[in-house]
Amino acid sequence: MQDLYMENILDHYENPRNKGRLEHPDISHEEDNPVCGDRIRIDLKVEDGVIVVTLDREVNVPVTLHIGADNKLIGSAAAQYIAEVIFNGEGGNVIEIQGTAGASATIDRHDQFMAELEANHPEVNVIATQVADYERSQALTFMEDMIQRFGPGEFTVVYAHNDEMALGAIEALKAADRLEGVFVVGIDGQNEAFDAIAAGEMTATFTYPNGGAEGVEYAYRILTGEDVGDLLVLDSVLVDANNVAEWIDKGF
Secondary structure (H helix, E strand, O other), X not given: OHHHHHHHHHHHHHOOOOOOOOOOXXXXXXXXXXXXXOEEEEEEOOOOOXXXXXXXXXXXXXXXXXXXXXXXXXXXXXXXXXXXXXXXXXXXXXXXXXXXXXXXXXXXXXXXXXXXXXXXXXXXXXXXXXXXXXXXXXXXXXXXXXXXXXXXXXXXXXXXXXXXXXXXXXXXXXHOOOOOOOEEEEEEOOHHHHHHHHOOOOOEEEEOOOOHHHHHHHHHHHHOOOOOOOEEEEOXXXXXXXXXXXXXXXXX
16 A cells, blocks of 8 residues: 555656646645655645545545544653653653644644643743754754753753654754753654664654555545545554664654
8 A cells, every 4th residue: 555655646746637726725735844845735626525535734624534643642642751751750841842833733742742741740841942844954053052051951851843853953962962861852753763762862753654555545445435434543653762673664
């Protein structure tokens, strides 16, 4: 199924169809991939009998099926992991690196993270936060500023909304000889992040499946008449030193 998904994507990339913009679309959404730089905009008019399957980002009109991981659960799980595993319930200071302002993933990964801390772990303090657009270079620059602002021991954890930014933070910390004693947590499940965890430079990441293979599979199942419901939540897995060996080369 993964091979089929890749072939379909490459075919549409090399031979674009339905190129352009619809006037007065029922659904319009634009998204970019900060890892590879791809940007896509989709305009749809929804008619009776038309199957609409959305991946990752939800839209504000009814669809046949939405497939995606739960960013709210990931934000909450990240807060619990930092408070209970890294800080062992004793509390400490966190620097947060957010994604793109206004993006649903950024909102959910921040809001639920903060809600979990405020409700259950008030001993954990977020002492600085800034958006870095899911880009490594921006996260690196922000982390350099934080290193100048806070001395050794004044923060213990860096929570980044994706692995690219986590890796940028690690690069800045290593250059300043400040990585020791700092725990860096990311989201997505990049192979480079798995390698950094195995090397002891990164603490953890939460996998974020893109849903591409499931999108093809479930669209086919719907077309064959199967009732699959209207929501498929994809599992996110915590990867740290305890299980990273199982994930090497299984990311993206």
